[in-house]
Amino acid sequence: MLIQNKKIAIVGGGPxxxxxxxxxxxxxxxxxxxxxxxxxxxxxxxxxxxxxxTTGLEALKxxxxxxxxxxxxxxxxxxxxxxxxxxxxxxxxRNFAEIISETRPEIDRAPLRDILLNSLQxxxxxxxxxxxxxxxxxxxxxxxxxxxxxxxxxLVIAADGVxxxxxxxxxxxxxxxSGITLIxxxxxxxxxxxxxxxxxxxxxxxxxxxxxxxxxxGDGSIMFIVAFKTSENWLSESKIDFSNKEQVTAWFKQEFxxxxxxxxxxxxxxxxxxxxxxxxxxxFDQTWETQENLTxxxxxxxxxxxFAGEGANVAMQDAFELAECLTSNTFPDIKAAIAHxxxxxxxxxxxxxxxxxENMERIFSKSGLEQMIxxxxxxxxxx
Numbered sequence: 162m163l164i165q166n167k168k169i170a171i172v173g174g175g176p177x178x179x180x181x182x183x184x185x186x187x188x189x190x191x192x193x194x195x196x197x198x199x200x201x202x203x204x205x206x207x208x209x210x211x212x213x214x215t216t217g218l219e220a221l222k223x224x225x226x227x228x229x230x231x232x233x234x235x236x237x238x239x240x241x242x243x244x245x246x247x248x249x250x251x252x253x254x255r256n257f258a259e260i261i262s263e264t265r266p267e268i269d270r271a272p273l274r275d276i277l278l279n280s281l282q283x284x285x286x287x288x289x290x291x292x293x294x295x296x297x298x299x300x301x302x303x304x305x306x307x308x309x310x311x312x313x314x315x316l317v318i319a320a321d322g323v324x325x326x327x328x329x330x331x332x333x334x335x336x337x338x339s340g341i342t343l344i345x346x347x348x349x350x351x352x353x354x355x356x357x358x359x360x361x362x363x364x365x366x367x368x369x370x371x372x373x374x375x376x377x378x379g380d381g382s383i384m385f386i387v388a389f390k391t392s393e394n395w396l397s398e399s400k401i402d403f404s405n406k407e408q409v410t411a412w413f414k415q416e417f418x419x420x421x422x423x424x425x426x427x428x429x430x431x432x433x434x435x436x437x438x439x440x441x442x443x444x445f446d447q448t449w450e451t452q453e454n455l456t457x458x459x460x461x462x463x464x465x466x467x468f469a470g471e472g473a474n475v476a477m478q479d480a481f482e483l484a485e486c487l488t489s490n491t492f493p494d495i496k497a498a499i500a501h502x503x504x505x506x507x508x509x510x511x512x513x514x515x516x517x518x519e520n521m522e523r524i525f526s527k528s529g530l531e532q533m534i535x536x537x538x539x540x541x542x543x544x
Contacts, residue, residue, distance in 0.1 A: 163495050164190050164487050170304060170314030172292050172327050174198065176210070176217075176270075177459035177476035178320030179277035179286075183224045184484035186282055193314070194281075195290035195306065197321075201278055205271040206347055206436075208384050208467070209235065209376055213265055216474035220481045226276055233272040235379055243537070245530055246368035246420040252534050265470075269378045287312070292326050301454050316495065317455050318483070320476075323441070325461035332449035336441035338393040339466050339518070341525065344403070345436040346375075346427055348383045366424075367529035371417070373424060385427050387413070388440075388468075390525060396437055403435040440466040442518070445511035451503055453496035458483060463510025469520045471513040479506055 169185060171178045174196030185192045212218045212230075221230050243252035278286065291307040301315040319327030365374035375385030392398070402408050410428040417424065427433070442465045459476030483502050492498040523532040 162188065162190075162488055162490070163492065163498055164316065167191065167315040167495075168301070168313065169193070169316045169318065170195060170302075170312065171318045171320050172304070173319065173321035173325075173459075173461070174274075174278075174286055175320060175322060175459065175476070176273060176277065176473050177480045178318075179274065179281070180220050180224060180477050181318065181320065181458065181480035181484055182285055183226070183277060183280045184220075184481055185488070186285070187224070188484070188488040190488070192285065193312070194286045195292060195304070195312070196286050196288055197291035198288060200288045201274075201286070204349075205269075205274055206345075206384070207270045208386075209267050209269050209378060210273065210473050211265040211267045211470055212477075213470075213474045216478040218266075220477035221276075223481050223484075224277075224280065226280055229276045229280075230268065230273075231266070233276065234266040234268045236266070241363045241365065241537075243530065243534060244364060244366045246366055246373075246417075246424075248366070248421045248423055251530060252537060269380070271380065292321060295327075295330065315454060319455075319457035319461040320459050321461055323460045323464045325457065327455075328457055328461050331452065331455055331457060332447070334443065334447050334449070336443050336464055339440040339442055339521065340390055341388055341440045341466060341521065342391040342395055343386050343388040343438045343440055343467075344409075345438055346385045346387070347434045347436075348385070348427070348430045349381075349432045349434075365533075366420075367524060367533050368420070370525050370527060370529065372524050372529070373417075373420070375427065383427075387417075388525075389416070391439075393439065396439055401437075403437050406433060406435070409435050442466060442514050443510070445514065447507060449503075451496060451500040453494070453499070456483070456499045456503060458506070462506060463514060465510070465514040465517045466521055467517075468524055469513070469517040471517055475509055475513045478509065482506065 169190055169192040171182055171192060171194045174194045178194055182192050182194050221227050242250055244250050289308050293305050293307050295302045295304040298313060301313060302317045303311055303313050305311050319325050321327055363374060363376040370390060372388040375383050377383055401412055413428050443463055458479035460472060465472055486498040486502040523536060526532060
């Protein structure tokens with residue numbers, strides 16, 4: 162095996178990084194995951210994930226974790242309602258939810274991470290390890306972390322997301338701004354805060370070339386997003402302090418003044434936390450020089466907006482494709498295995514990004530609601 166007697170470091174303990182670690186350990190590889198979170202009990206943020214048959218679900222199948230996945234997936238999360246800015250319902254197809262829950266089953270990020278963590282050997286994940294730099298040492302890399310520790314690896318794999326600190330060691334290419342900024346809101350202890358919001362599945366509103374939507378999670382929290390067209394510098398030019406709920410609420414009331422006042426509950430809830438996220442993507446034809454001791458997967462490699470649900474799925478496919486390349490006897494050396502993987506990965510990432518951008522055009526068009534209703538009516542039975 163190409164990686165026999167090699168120390169492998171995966172930087173980032175998201176779905177892609179943990180899946181890769183599991184698959185490599187199944188082949189007796191020596192692997193560590195360096196994760197910035199302080200410990201495994203840190204709250205996992207982010208939307209519920211729908212896993213696709215040939216990508217995310219295939220990764221879990223290869224990892225021997227499908228049974229565990231189905232113990233924790235949430236069929237009710239597939240229920241979906243499309244509304245306009247006044248909360249008038251235009252699409253409410255529960256049959257669609259039944260189809261999706263079977264073909265694209267959904268799971269919250271926290272239980273998915275627990276499933277993957279529990280499948281790893283003890284002490285595989287090195288917590289509180291925020292990567293800051295590395296330099297070449299021998300045939301590998303000496304990595305340094307913000308907590309003052311360092312670690313050597315023969316092969317480093319960047320799985321540290323859209324703002325990857327490892328990617329610059331491979332590529333200096335900058336991402337392209339999509340023209341859309343997204344504000345993520347997280348509301349914890351919804352029942353305690355006596356929320357009057359809908360209590361099931363996903364609600365998505367498309368109007369005025371904007372999108373507002375939210376989904377419930379199994380832990381009783383809600384994650385919502387507000388997405389709209391902006392300039393690339395909008396975040397700094399707006400001068401909004403997103404840790405100040407009053408400032409964010411005042412902005413929303415002004416920019417969404419003709420939307421139903423009921424939406425304001427998302428912003429005025431006592432436990433809400435806001436995170437602004439300008440949306441970027443990498444060019445379809447991105448290239449870099451293959452190295453024998455470094456590669457990347459997931460959002461670090463092919464960052465894209467979230468408007469087609471492809472990011473996590475493509476990332477988990479990266480994990481099983483890279484694991485296959487590194488543990489098979491197909492290639493003469495590690496560099497050849499990585500080169501083959503990276504070529505295919507860039508093509509897969511480009512295709513997913515293209516799908517995402519096309520969906521984004523629908524969502525933020527003047528007829529966004531009509532286009533999305535038509536889209537789901539056409540593709541629902543085939544998904």
